Amino acid sequence: MKYHFLLLLSSMLLFSCEHSKKKLITEKIKEKDTLIYSVSAKILDNTYRADYRSNMILYVITNNDTLIAQKEEGLSTVPLKFEDYNKDGMLDIRYGYNSNYFFETIMLFNAKTKQFTKIENIDNPEYAYSKKIKNTDFYFSYSPNGCGKNNWESYLFSIEDYKAVPKGYIEYKQCIDDVKGMYVFRIKKDDKILIEKIGLKEADNKELEKHWINYLKKIACP
Template identity: 35%
Template sequence: MEKSVIEQAEETQEDKFYLNCKKKSINGIEFKACIKRPGNFTIINSDKKLVYEHEDNPAEFEFSDFNGDGFSDILLDYFTNVPGIKELLIFNPEKNDFERIVGFTNFPSAIKIKGTDFYYSYHRSGCADNNWDSDLFKIIDNKAIRFGNIKGIGCGIDNENGIYINKVNGQKLEQIKFTPREEGYWDGKWEFIEKYWTKNHNKFE
């Protein structure tokens, strides 16, 4: 069946103002998320109701079940100097809408620890990635809350080279372990971070 002139005009108008749109069926409802040009990032449901609007347009976005609850969430990617920085919109199956997680951009390249409510992140902290940080966090009441920190120093100036492990309470850091290391880049940090947080996350609650 051919589309009417009105339908064709509507699609042409939409193409003019939308840079990137994706659809996803979640909890029996189809959602359409769009990067608008010009305008805001928006999500509408199959009833054409606006369920979320975001002022800053991302460079890209994806549907992904980030928190592992069986419902697709949305990760928004931005062009920044720090790799892996994203905004997170968690799907609320009771309200059938999306809720922004406050503070999530503080935790780049975040990964969920399987079977837990914990996540950990990674970001460079200078000196050509010889200095770095990994933070342990949870999502509580739509806020990303930090519980622990691993700081790697391989280019020590103000601090001795090594691995610093800290408990976090608000803005307060309590060092619980220090392991000296030689100066320079450490290839084994990725495996160390994953294994340490997976094994020890419960010690930081």
């Protein structure tokens, strides 16, 4: 009788352990959830993959190692991609968010550490749609600024120690008669200093990047 009781007890314990293991495995699978978007790229002979899952976590994986696993609510469908953002020959990770305003996260690839590092304050609407100006160390952004997107603003900035540092600012207004025009500012210690006001006709004759190239010397090297 005692033997049968011990055998029954062992069977129950074994079943309980196996059930716990299965539950743990199931929970781990649920943790990652359904794959929504996935992009991959080859960098320095290694393949890197960025997966966004329905648990709202972005995973960056290489060689079965998870380099990044972070919560990202409201990730947009289109912008998740690898691109050479800072034009150093290495692919970086870029993705945006759905909101009243569009804003992005950019992670730069470090060739020495083989890791991705986020640009600290780039996920601000004022730095949206940013791109590097050719043959310079400066970037510019574009962000609608009210009036049915007829007004917009743009920041000129550099990236220092993985942080966006503003250098200049353009404000374009075409909704109120007494302030219509494009205003160009130099930024110094968080202060905006007006260096020129341009009429709308002249402002509309050039692309935004050409405007920044035109004013780069006055702003970056006053």
